[in-house]
Amino acid sequence: MRIDLTNIPSEGKSLHFTLTPDWWKSDLDEDRLMGLEAPLSASIKLYPAGKKIAVEGSLSTRLVMRCDRCLEPYGWDLSTDFRIYLSIAPFKGELDVELSEDDLSLDFIDGEFLDPAQIIREQIILSVPMKTLCRKDCKGLCPVCGCNLNMTRCSCSSTYETSLYQNS
Numbered sequence: 001m002r003i004d005l006t007n008i009p010s011e012g013k014s015l016h017f018t019l020t021p022d023w024w025k026s027d028l029d030e031d032r033l034m035g036l037e038a039p040l041s042a043s044i045k046l047y048p049a050g051k052k053i054a055v056e057g058s059l060s061t062r063l064v065m066r067c068d069r070c071l072e073p074y075g076w077d078l079s080t081d082f083r084i085y086l087s088i089a090p091f092k093g094e095l096d097v098e099l100s101e102d103d104l105s106l107d108f109i110d111g112e113f114l115d116p117a118q119i120i121r122e123q124i125i126l127s128v129p130m131k132t133l134c135r136k137d138c139k140g141l142c143p144v145c146g147c148n149l150n151m152t153r154c155s156c157s158s159t160y161e162t163s164l165y166q167n168s
Helices: 101-105 116-126 155-167
Strands: 014-020 032-035 041-050 053-066 075-090 106-110
Touching: 014 116, 032 075, 053 116, 075 116
Parallel strands: 075 106
Antiparallel strands: 014 041, 032 053, 041 053, 053 075
């Protein structure tokens, strides 16, 4: 789906859509967010705001996350509202362009069409916490043998902890 940004009425344009879990393609750089566990429900309203285009929206879904301590997948509910401003890139082919302070709160798009799924993807990534844990008391992995300490207790973890305290 693509939206023509040059033809948005003054009262705005609203979209409501659902994306299936197979829509999400995981990036290698963002492997904490593994995918969608449930369909994603999104609402977006675009309207002119001077020379910019305001985009307000909300989304909700259940994500499949990877725990930063034990590396196990778990489900995490996401429901968020957002507002961003878009501007069609004011430069064509110039390598060095000076941005004003107002430009720092904008997303620039190249061309006159917007893919709303791109905005949704960006908002999902921005909503994910810096550290993702399957639960607050996650014990993580044993630093010696690598076993998941939430599921089993290994003998090397107590040996490792003892040696840490003796060497400090």
